[in-house]
Amino acid sequence: MAIKWKSKILLAKIETIYGTDSAPTGLANGILATNIVFQPMEGQDVSRELELPWLAAQATLPAGLHSRMTFRVELVPSGSPGTAPAWAPLLRLCGVAQTLTPGTSVAFNPVTDSHESGTIHFWVGSTRYVMKGSRGTCALRFTAQGIAYLEFTILGLFSLPTEQTRPTPTLSAFLKPDLVTSANTPTFTVDGVSLVMRSFALDLANDVQTRFLVGSESVLIVDRGDLATAQVEAVPLTTWDPFSEALDQNAVPVRLVHGKTAGRIATLMIGGAQVQRLQGFENSQNVKEWPLRMVPLPTAGNDQWTLTLT
Incomplete structure (x- = not known):
């Protein structure tokens, strides 16, 4: 029987011990994502370089095996400060x-050390792929008249996929988004100057190896190479x-409120x-x-x- 590509389930949970399956569940760890692209068996093919008495292709050994996944998640806070x-x-x-x-805010900032890791479980049909x-x-x-997104690229250790009973993910914590508009995105300033913004992006540009x-x-x-980009209406140079x-x-400081x-x-x-x-x-x-x-x-x-989410 054919496996339907749209039958996807994505779960993610922080690990306590690096590389040890944190066992995410559908009830607590479901992820509502879009545009999932999954490469389950990345790595290299190491040639044996055998000296043969005839012309032929070389046998290889799979090495450096890992999985790679890219996807987007709508950037919407939880609904509760x-x-x-x-x-x-x-x-x-x-x-x-x-x-x-508690009761006020959730704040995120980059850190240099003690990076957390996680386990991702990904189903297509009844086949489960695990990235520890x-x-x-x-x-x-953020794009005007569009949805604000977090775009992720995740690498994880390779595990052989298996056939497993599919969980039922709970996705109610993912709220409906507000479009990026003048009404919903009241503040965008560069150096304290309000600019008309078409698009803005902050790329963490982590060097993940x-x-x-x-x-x-x-x-x-x-390593990290943060870069902010924006396309804005040009203004007179006397303005900025x-x-x-x-x-x-x-x-210069950059501030965006959505x-x-x-x-x-x-x-x-951005300070x-x-x-x-x-x-x-x-x-x-x-x-x-510009x-x-x-x-x-x-x-x-x-x-x-x-x-900062408030």
Whole structure:
């Protein structure tokens, strides 16, 4: 019988011990995702390089096996201030710390050490794929008249897939999103200047690597290259001058607020983003727009950006 591609179930849970299955359940750990792309058996094929008495292809050995998954999750807070959203474990897998203030807020910020890991269970039909020791990277994307998304790329240790009874995931914690509009996204400022924004993205750009040695096999985040990009309507240089900002190597604050009601407000704050060279213009509907690139820089460390849900 054919296995329907749309029969997918995705579960994710933080691990207590690295690489040990944290046993996510449908009741508590379901993920409502879109655009799932799964590569179950990434790695290399090591040739045996045999000297044969005839012309023939070489036998190979599979090495460095791991799994890779990309998908999107709608960026919607939990609906209750101080309660972490259901997608929080995924962001924590990306070298990000979570701080809960009960009844008030949930805050996320990048961290250098003690990166958490997680286990992902993924079903297509009755076939279950397990990614243990998973870590990854994420990009936060906001596009006018679209849905705000968290776009994840996750790498995990390879396990042989098996046929398992399908769980029934509970997805009610994933609330309906609000479109990115003037009404729903009341604040977007660069250097304290309100700019008309077409799109904005913060890419964590984690350097995620598999490290397979004798005695240890793991997925590590070894570096980070945060980059913020935005496409905005150009303004007179007397209002804001990106050319001078780039030439002077200035780091400016960037603030984006999405959501209006308590429990559904996400505030992304970059304390100091170094403005990069403006490399061209965009023409949209015969209106001049600037494609901005800005590098979030740390001040005290691990504070180059914060995402706060209130």
